[in-house]
Amino acid sequence: MTARILDGRATSAAMLDRVREEVAEFSREHGRVPVLATVLVGDDPASHTYVRMKANRCAKVGMESRRVELDAGISTETLVKTIRELSADPAVDGILLQHPVPGHIDERAAFEAIDPAKDVDGVTRTSFARMAFDEGGFASATPGGIMALLDAYEIPLSGKHAVVVGRSPILGKPVGMLLLARDATVTYCHSRTRDLAEHVARADIVVAAVGRPELIRGEWIKPGAVVVDAGYADNRGDVEYEAAAERASFITPVPGGVGPMTIATLLAQTVRAAREGTEK
Template identity: 65%
Template sequence: MTTPATQSPTSPTARLMDGSALARRMVEEAAERAALLTRRTGRTPCLATVLVGDDPASVTYVRMKRSRCEQAGIRSRHVALPAATTTAELVDTLTALSDDPEVHGILLQHPVGPHIDERAAFEAIAPAKDVDGVTYHSFATMSFGADGFASCTPAGILRLLDHYGVELAGKHAVVVGRSAILGKPVGMLLLGRDATVTYCHSRTTDLAALTRQADVLVAAVGRPRFLTGDHIKPGAVVIDAGYNPGNVGDVDFDSARTRASLITPVPGGVGPMTIATLLTQTVDAAERLS
């Protein structure tokens, strides 16, 4: 673990939180564990990726995840479904993968299209193979600190905060965003570390008055450069979990870095941690199922 450099609240430039470097280390560790499991049991961890349609961004994300699997010695199985796939057909596919003993983790790339009941699809994934942490079961076990799989991006954020020695107990964490796979779960993980958590969203009144109270600010609102330096308490830790067209996050980086003490860049901050956490949890699942 590294310790953040001491900075005054008015430091002109925040220290960058390098998610890429930490993610590489995590992938190396996952590869070592995968190789050990293969030697011991003869079985290689396998992640099944399911993609509905041919959305360019989703295709790119899945290709990237499969490439990282190869680097970590994890076998990948890709299931490509046509855009016209129905909810029932997608549920059948995910149920079959859940029942397949050769598959240890399942990733349903989202979004899946407005005609599909995404929640019904997620719930077709067996909890033991929900390495992306998207089911009700995973959210509940994560929230209660029980043995399960956390949502990958929130878990990656916590790992990054730990790596940079950010103390969470007693701190005020403000989460801007309330999605089921990012905003809500990251707040629960922060609460589990004894932070005081405030959730904000699109209907929050006087947002800046709340974000300026944050010792740790998590931006997960899905709007490019939505939060600026004026939203940030001097010396705060800023986690930008957004990714928008043009390679920009939900935080206006240039103005935010003049106020924050630590900040994640986009790209190279939270994104690599998400994929590394997915691979780590796939190996976890394989070890439990072996």
């Protein structure tokens, strides 16, 4: 068997076409376009690239982005204050704080300074709780993108065994919540899991979200399983792609899979935040 590709590039392009129309409509009604503020701390080159990609994608759909770049040495307090100001600024609809921030900064405190109504990247406790309770808040961008990709290919989730490898606050943990909300049976695996191979081998759906290139071996994949690779370390996935593709029914490539869906979800949620923000 050779897996079908879950094409994140094509699927995100279709999503972004819709976002572009929504932006145009918003702009006709409100005389301005939605604005996403991106906050980047320090000078990690990969983070700069990702934030630049997000800003470019905003421009392509007619949205505005406001880039805030802060010195690596700033304090938690300064970062929190900056984000609170963006939260209070009526000209800003959505806020993205690029993860990770330098180790001396309390990243959770910084995320919590984002007004949940502007949390288009789905990183706050409030958004997490809404995800967990299936209350339609803003999804974490990557988990939301993964769900949109699975839905675009009409992958059935109800009653399926999903194995999530990874439990980070903005990726592994929330993607498990979203799968659970869709009636999947969810197993979380992580760095202390014993017999990772055996868990993965029982999965109908594998979501790899650890950031360790090729940790998941192709031979572990159950024939016919759906493989979603959310790894992006050094632009390489967490799954041994070629070998996994021989067994899987569907698989995401890296690049061209989950990454572009993450950005499309972020922008779709930004237009939604702009609309919902003007309703009040």
